Amino acid sequence: MPHAVSRLRAARLARSAKPFLARGGWKRERCGGCRLVPSHCMCALRPSLTTRAGVCLLMADIEPLKPTNTGWLIADVVPDTFAFGWTRTEPDPALLALLADPQWQPYVVFPGQYVAPERVVRAVQPDSLHGDAGKRPLFILLDATWTEARKMFRRSPYLDPFPVLSLEPEQASEYKLRRSGRDDHLCTSEVAALCLDLAGEPVAAQTLEAYLAVFTHHYLHAKNQQPVAWEGAAHQRLREQRNQQPRSG
Incomplete structure (x- = not known):
C-alpha cells in the first residue's frame, strides 16, 4: 500500500501541467516504490518497524517530486507518517484534524533561536514516552529548503499552540545528495532520526540512519552507473538494525 509521501507525490503529479525534471538527475525509468532506477531498486530493503512516535511532514510544493527527498525514507520506516503539502492560506483539513487528535502531542521541530524562549523545549515530555500513560509524540517537520522552511514556519499560525522542539545535533550532516551552505543543516530524515531517539526509540532512529x-x-551508484555493493558497510549496518526489532504486523 502506498505510504503518505507516495500518495502526496501522486496527487502533486496529477496537478502538474508538465513533467517534473530534477536538476542533475537522470532521465531514465524509475521504480515507483523507491524512486531509483530498476537496476538499483532498494524496495526489498524497506524496514518494517513499530513505533510509538509519529511524524507529520509539511512539504513545500515540489519536495514530494524530488528523487532526493528523504521524507520518503521516513514514511518507509515510521508507520505513522503523515504528509501534507504546505499552503499559506488553505491548510489541509486533514492536517488540522490530525493536530487536534487527542492521542498526539505535537512538537514543531525548528531551531530555538527563531522562537520565543518560553515556547522552546529540548526534550520530549516524559508522559509522551510511556505507553498509555500519556499522549504519543508527533514530530512536525518542515520538509523544504531552509529559506522555504523559515517562510512556512512564520506563515503557519495553526502551529503556534504547540511547543517547538529545538535539536542540538552532535555531528554534521552526512547527507550527500544536495548541497547546503551550512554544516549544521541536517536533511529531513536525519532530523527525524534525532526526534525518534529523543522519543526513546533508538532502534528506529538507528534504522532510519542506516x-x-x-x-x-x-x-549515487545509479547516477554514476556503478553496481551496488550489496555486501558493503552500509548494507551490513542496515541488516543489523533490521534484526534488532520485531517486524510490525
Missing part, C-alpha cells in the same frame, strides 16, 4: 546511508549509496 536506511539513509543505503539510499545514498544506491542513488
Whole structure:
C-alpha cells in the first residue's frame, strides 16, 4: 500500500501541467516504490518497524517530486507518517484534524533561536514516552529548503499552540545528495532520526540512519552507473538494525 509521501507525490503529479525534471538527475525509468532506477531498486530493503512516535511532514510544493527527498525514507520506516503539502492560506483539513487528535502531542521541530524562549523545549515530555500513560509524540517537520522552511514556519499560525522542539545535533550532516551552505543543516530524515531517539526509540532512529546511508549509496551508484555493493558497510549496518526489532504486523 502506498505510504503518505507516495500518495502526496501522486496527487502533486496529477496537478502538474508538465513533467517534473530534477536538476542533475537522470532521465531514465524509475521504480515507483523507491524512486531509483530498476537496476538499483532498494524496495526489498524497506524496514518494517513499530513505533510509538509519529511524524507529520509539511512539504513545500515540489519536495514530494524530488528523487532526493528523504521524507520518503521516513514514511518507509515510521508507520505513522503523515504528509501534507504546505499552503499559506488553505491548510489541509486533514492536517488540522490530525493536530487536534487527542492521542498526539505535537512538537514543531525548528531551531530555538527563531522562537520565543518560553515556547522552546529540548526534550520530549516524559508522559509522551510511556505507553498509555500519556499522549504519543508527533514530530512536525518542515520538509523544504531552509529559506522555504523559515517562510512556512512564520506563515503557519495553526502551529503556534504547540511547543517547538529545538535539536542540538552532535555531528554534521552526512547527507550527500544536495548541497547546503551550512554544516549544521541536517536533511529531513536525519532530523527525524534525532526526534525518534529523543522519543526513546533508538532502534528506529538507528534504522532510519542506516536506511539513509543505503539510499545514498544506491542513488549515487545509479547516477554514476556503478553496481551496488550489496555486501558493503552500509548494507551490513542496515541488516543489523533490521534484526534488532520485531517486524510490525
